[in-house]
Amino acid sequence: MGTPAGTVAGTQSIQNAPAPATAERPAAKVALVGVHGFGTHHLRNLKRLQAAGVVDLVAVADPTPPAPGSVPATTHAHPGLPELLAETSGLDLIIVATPIQTHAPLGLAALATATDLYLEKPPVASLADFNRLRDAAAASGRSVQIGFQSLGSHALTAIERLLADGTIGTLQGISATGRWVRDRAYYKRSRWAGKRTIDGVDVVDGVATNPLAHAVATALRIAGARTTADIASLETELYRANPIESDDTSVIRIRTSSGLPITCALTLCATESVEPYVTLQGSAGTAVFHYTEDRLTVETAAGRSEEVFGRDDLTENLLAHRNGGTPLLSPLQDSGAFMLVLEAIRTAPLPAPIDAEYVRWEGEDDAAHAVVTGIEEALELAGGQHATFSGLGLPWATSAPHAFHLPAS
Template sequence: MGTPAGIDSIAASSGEAAPGTAAQPESTAACPSAAATGAPARIALAGVHGFGTHHLRNLGRLQAAGAVDLVAVADPQPPAPGSVPPSAAVHTGLEDLLAATADLDVVIVATPIQTHAPLALAALATDAALYLEKPPVASLADYNRLLDVSAASGHGVQIGFQSLGSHALAAIREQLAAGTLGTLEGISATGRWVRDRAYYKRSRWAGKRSINGVDVVDGVATNPLAHAVATALRIAGARTTADVASVETELYRANDIESDDTSVIRIRTTAGLPITCALTICAAESVEPYVTLHGSSGTAVFHYTEDRLVVETAAGRTEETYGRDDLAENLLAHRTAGVPLLSSLRDSGAFMLVLEAVRTAPLPTPIGAGHVRWEGEGEAAHAVVAGIEEALERAGREHLTFSELGLPWAVSAPTSFPVPAA
């Protein structure tokens, strides 16, 4: 990723609430109180629009409990009236905020993908811990640089994969340890969402691979459905770059964009477990995404936006909804008490290999017009790839790409990414 001319110059928020991320339930853990932790943690937020609105709501909850004090925000666009506490200073960029604000405990960065690296580095130059929205950065080189800087600083860095705070993950580990599913033979992640023409016009970086030589990598697997990939990797035990043996990509697009909107990512861990992520934002209707564990004696389906786990074996079917730990609270506990991070920068290494595979892959192959229908009118119209629902299911179940399934519009072929030696 190239270095922008100035950190403040490209720090505009996306303007969309949670691009591709469903609304998350609030934490079920007890909120840390000022009495328990001393003075409220001093928080700064970069990016108050788009997914920044989620952070504003969550910080409001924590501030009401006495756990935090939102002392400053930064965004080139003014905050919505009443969205920021009157006591919080408002800046147009993070550089100005950091220069004017002392003794910060945590900096949260919820800005466009291409700004993550410079803003994260600026935050780590202070004495604050960092909460960085997903995806962490837009290239493996920037990830490695950020990893080195964070290690040298000694500050915690939490990555905003909220699904990794789900208590269902512990339940899945228990199911696997107990042998409920038999031998785990593979994992699939399935995502089928709808995004209309307006989605790609909400900001200048939407659907871009790069802007003026600066990497963006706003593809279906790296932004809208990035949680599906990250969650599948975590369940497979693939956290760091050393946990991934191979990555293959097969990228397509139905929309007139640079990046992919319909893709298969096939991963194999160093333990030999296959993970296949079959994802689209060109479905007929949106369905909550899910990660499936395929065992020799049963399956477990984790609907990660709902924290809902469905297990089916010869003994029957069970379904349970779990709670979730809030990542901001977890970062505060890490800073004050050394509690392990749920979604650390280092544990995002496996995901970053997938992002790098997408970034360096050939341009997405356009899906022929004869295989795409458009539903809706004007900016609300959205593309629907013919037969995509069945194709996603088969790809995940059989660990095959679209071309290997023989789909008529899949005229590309899987591209192997040269995974760097650990």
């Protein structure tokens, strides 16, 4: 699911925002599936949009009823999407903010009703499910927005300009660096947290596919890699310090069809959480994009500059697309390159456990979190050199890069 970071000073700058309802164009009838967890972010956003007269939240669905006062009095609550669809007509938009393994069936069910769809990230838990969802969307003629909120940042337009202008010279590579902390409580919060599968169903809840998925998606977008055809090679090196199934410390190395290297070095086992960032490595300088803050820093021989940008809300962007054809910022079809990364992780060997000698625990009980020895420096070196952890010769990096066999196009 999504990351609600990215607003600056608690605000969002909206371009091409949908106009308030009129007699000719009533408020969009919206249903939200999943009202807890990240669903609470959508509830807050829909409350704002409903106050502006843009949407009408007519129904929600969740096995656990919404908290008192969290939805409008006129909103009908249902235990699941089938019940909601059976009792609700005329929907314009369904938003799905549920566990990863439910995205495919819920997304397909939503598209079968001829409504537009907002689906939280990651889109689905396998490339096969992505292809099914993409085909269903094409057959229905409906629009599907994926909840990579960072792709609404106005900084991306500024990055396009600086690359076109040659501000940092020729782009030679891109790295994504994520240093977050997740404690034991994080992995206890739900049955699917940190799992690769549940009862034979793919989940793929790893560092690169869920909590720091925006780092991967943003790096790919800047590189111009949107579809599966935009990826020439892909390899993973997955580790875990926590007693979980999925990876919590990993390197993903990508080469685009144009030959550009992208390296994503990510962990949930840092000493402390810092805002993740994407670095553009140019022949004449660098640009660093802290995507959760919409902050872009450029360094060249001429000096250093920094600017904080606004961003477009993806729900408003989808509504503007419905109303006036505004291009979607994060359309389903542009998640193909990201889904190749997810598929590579899904099909890779199990993450290698990091020896306890190189892991320390900070905090007590459920607030305790793992810290991998030297992880901050390791991430910087991996991104800067486009190296894997084993390639750097780290003592705990006992695995080897696993090359993903790209599907035939």
